[in-house]
Amino acid sequence: MGCLLSAGARKDGCPLEPVIDAGGSALAVKDRAFVYRYVSPALAGLLGRPASRVVGTTDFSLYDRRRALISRREDLCVLTERRPLQCDGLVMTPDGPRWLSQRKDPVFFLDHCVGVRVCLHDTGNVEVVRLPPFVPPPDGRPAAPRPQDLPPPLEDRFEKIFRSNDTLMVITDPENGRVIDANAAFVKALGATRADLLGRTTIELGFFHSEPHRRQFVQKLLDGEGRSRHQVRFPNRHGTIVVGEVTAELIPNGTSRLLLTMVNDISRRHALMAALESQARRLESIIEGTEVGTWEWHLPTGDITLNRYWTAGLGYLLEELTPFSYDTWRAMVHPDDLPVALAALERHFRDPKVRYEAEFRMRHKSGGWVWILDRGKVVEWDHENRAVRMAGTHLDLTERKRTEERLRLSEADLMRSNADLEQFATVISHDLRQPLRMIASYAQLLERRLGPRLDSEGREFLDIIHEGAARMDQMLLSLLEYSRAGRATAPPASLDSRALVEEALHFLGPVITEAEAHIRIAGVWPLITGRRDDLVRLFQNLVGNAIKYRLPDRPPDILIQGRLTPPWWEITIDDNGRGFAPTEINSLFTLFQRLHPESGCDGFGIGLATCRRIVERHCGTIEVTSAGPGQGSRFTVRLPIGGCAKHRN
Known part of the structure; x- marks a missing residue:
């Protein structure tokens, strides 16, 4: 050891x-x-x-x-x-x-x-x-050692070390640099034979780039420096370049001296250093390209090293905030936000898997406040598992915070506007029905009082009044239903999707019987999160629409199918009804728009608009396709299985 x-x-x-x-x-x-x-x-x-x-x-x-x-x-x-x-x-x-x-x-x-x-x-x-x-001895000279006490000959000892050593070794003549001998490791590394190397110069081998360079190297040894070293590059037997650290010294050889050169292969170390330098350059390029602020905190001393983008974000030059410490950082953080930042640091120190991340305000040089997103992690711990060094990034969030505030205000304004519109629709729908009821009532009184005296034209006028009042009242009811669609009248709940469809079909029972419609239900029907009344109305309108716009020469054939495509639940409703041209798709979900007014079917173009409103309020989508007039249509509804995120929030 x-x-x-x-x-x-x-x-x-x-x-x-x-x-x-x-x-x-x-x-x-x-x-x-x-x-x-x-x-x-x-x-x-x-x-x-x-x-x-x-x-x-x-x-x-x-x-x-x-x-x-x-x-x-x-x-x-x-x-x-x-x-x-x-x-x-x-x-x-x-x-x-x-x-x-x-x-x-x-x-x-x-x-x-x-x-x-x-x-x-x-x-x-x-x-x-x-x-x-x-x-x-009598002549005063020291006695020579006994033969058995002498060490083995120098040649034998050196030969063993030289031949068996894994270090690349070569012996050259210091006068001309020619190879006198080379060990097996050196011969193997160069992929040559010993005979090929003998007589070649160290310049040919790549140890020196010129004769003056070699002589200068040898002169240092002759001047008493003992050993000398430098780096060399030479191709090995595989054609790749070996980076070696050469150490050489002069060794006695009778009355002359030889140059023993040892080459330590540092190619791996050199490659690692080159990789580290390349990585450092790439990191510097990324920082320069993104202009992200960086910091490095030495916790035992409290010293923090910053880059120029960190200081520029607060309006300073790098020199103005050098040196920078933890105490200075604390003083620059907004007092209301400092506990948030310190709590985030403490969480990271307790559990390094939880990355340090905090948003807080810092004092700008101009006196204002700048929002900062600070992220980092401990990159060095001591033997007692205490944090020694921490590094991270520093991003300016001020513009994002301003945008978020504008969006928040806009959303609040939009919600108020929608609430006002819904209230307006409700009031209009309710208050307008009162005059209509009066018109219908007085028309009935006129018919009873003047009925025997009215001619055919007078009776026709009264029928028009009755029909117009009834139609207007039905339109106002539809408009009231549309305004209520998707409103948060009840909290979302977990619902049996199959039960929702069956409830809608129950309400449509008389219409289904009258039209002799054939309705099939297939597929997957999971539990979903939503509002019962809205979803029942959705299925009732879609199936009712398929029955209403049937072809006169055949009974409706309707397939209602559910399938799971996480995170969505997809429902398709296929019918064999009138269908439509592809150019008419855009007007299908528009309020008060009807594709087939000549069909004689009752309606005001509000049903599909109501379906779209319900689906969008549940964070879903609705689509319709058709192969053409007379070839039926398909409605596709996609709803999130777990409900709408904004409802959960």
Whole structure:
């Protein structure tokens, strides 16, 4: 297991100290540049040097080049593979060379490998091997280590790490940039063979765009920067572009040096960053296109970040409301609306599934009030499930509120006007019948008193008076029925639709018998919500109309059928009557309009207009179709199953 670091335990920006256990262990910590950042007192004593002289140096300052290079390869293996390594090492001490077992662990900080922890302390499975006492030879030169005490050859150790590592690695000549060797991961990534890569330059591989660029990169390493890195792009074996982060360092090779280059594939990270940038640009374009105000609230501090459209809606420049805080927002909200906004926020904090949404007024720079629709949600919570950051939008509703107010006033005026018209129709219908009754009464008196003395012409005049008064009285009754149709004389109730039709047919019983009409009822008849009297009158008028306008040579055949097409209940009434031309549809539902005045049928053109009024008052629709004169007609009525929404409100 690697060592884990906490962000709160750093010292001078270095996150390596918390992994140090100074309780007598001989250990040290190196950073990713292989520089010692900490040396325990026990290890300093073992090396025979003060810790201050070791910190800031590398293994090349402590060991011979061969041993230092071996240690460097071990550290590189730990960093790249991100796992511990058990190894042996020959350490020069004041008492002579000591062959010690050691363990190297990766050091992690926020999921990043930031260094190597080296421990030479016995932990139960790591034994410190002590050599016999060191006896200098007579000539004063230190004795050479025994062959069995020497580490494996550098070539063997490095070859194993180099060949088996998943990191893309390539060794080049720093003088000309040509490839000397490449590991299997590098060869596989490029889709080539090792032989194909040998001798090619890093410029050809896409690591550098020019020779001066390559030389500048290498010169940084020669100047002592230790390691250097930059990003490259090159095509892989599938033809797609790989974005890599190149890290390189110079490694000894006898009397010369080679350039070890490691490529970390960051294509996925680069693609994610590009996607995030693209998404940010799209979001910015949407905001610019819609000119919507946005805000972001950091709850622990109360600071709110706004965009320029938010401030422009209140008549300010962005600079005028920067900085902006929660307290400033509260001060700008209308006092009567502030409880509404705060209650909406509290609901969202209690249940994040309930989106924050509130309408309230805010003070404009000019001194007036602006209606605002505020929406948002918490986008970040802490570990104790407390809201940390909230973001949302800010829309100006002032014009919509003004339109709603105008519509409300218009609706109120329309309702008053309709009420006045209904009252007028009722009064007219009632008051006009009184003079008609007087005309009919005095006509009867004249007939009784002057009957024997009246000639045929006089009797004809009296019959015209009687007929006109009766017709006028019937017309006024129809007009009164039309004015009452759809009026809220009773609250809507749940009704059996089949019972409504049967009740209407019951009232039409004498007419049905006289016309020898054949009436069939089929389909679905659910419970619906409406007013009983109106709906019975609707069916009575439609069926009565089908019987009235029958053809003289055949009895009426009428089919009444119901079907469900949620949220509607649809009723069709088909007959085999007179029908009509398609050009006559528009006048069917017009008040006092009749299609067949020559038929001799009684009526004033009010029945279908009354049906339309009833259906519309129930939030439904009514239509009629016909194939032509003499081919019957079909009336289709659609009513909402659950009743009219405005009635529920």
